[in-house]
Amino acid sequence: MAQSREDASLRKHVLYLLRGGGAHLSFDDFVNSFPPDLCNRQIEGLPYTPWQVLEHMRLAQWDILEFSRDSGHVSPEFPKGYWPKSDELGSPALWQQTSDEFRKDLQQMETLVEDESKDLHAKIPHGEGQTILREALLIADHNAYHLGVLAVMARLVKA
Numbered sequence: 001m002a003q004s005r006e007d008a009s010l011r012k013h014v015l016y017l018l019r020g021g022g023a024h025l026s027f028d029d030f031v032n033s034f035p036p037d038l039c040n041r042q043i044e045g046l047p048y049t050p051w052q053v054l055e056h057m058r059l060a061q062w063d064i065l066e067f068s069r070d071s072g073h074v075s076p077e078f079p080k081g082y083w084p085k086s087d088e089l090g091s092p093a094l095w096q097q098t099s100d101e102f103r104k105d106l107q108q109m110e111t112l113v114e115d116e117s118k119d120l121h122a123k124i125p126h127g128e129g130q131t132i133l134r135e136a137l138l139i140a141d142h143n144a145y146h147l148g149v150l151a152v153m154a155r156l157v158k159a
Helices: 005-018 027-033 050-069 092-114 132-158
Strands: none
Touching (some): 005 092, 005 132, 050 092
């Protein structure tokens, strides 16, 4: 089936957002500039560390991806299942592992968006009205929000 110009354009724009295009900070730009040895630095007034925010991003993105492609996926309990425990600490090795898993899942969502056999507007059969388009935009929005949080946290922990 030939892809329409509008469909190709939409996919291109969604991929641009997922990859941190435009006014968004890209995941790699942030991670490559953040010193992993500061991933557990507590900031006064915040209930989480940079690693805990990164892990939250990974957990949420993973859940959205799996929901988008697997009718048997069971989402974690909200909100508890989307955040590491408050006493769970990261490490430079865990920061790297979390980053790698995040990138892998983001790439898989990008692949889903790129797949011309998938109708981005079709309701996900096991959902309640969600579409792949909606879920991809949710990932882009959620990631952009938390990358902004992490960018501010990075400034504070580096100061």
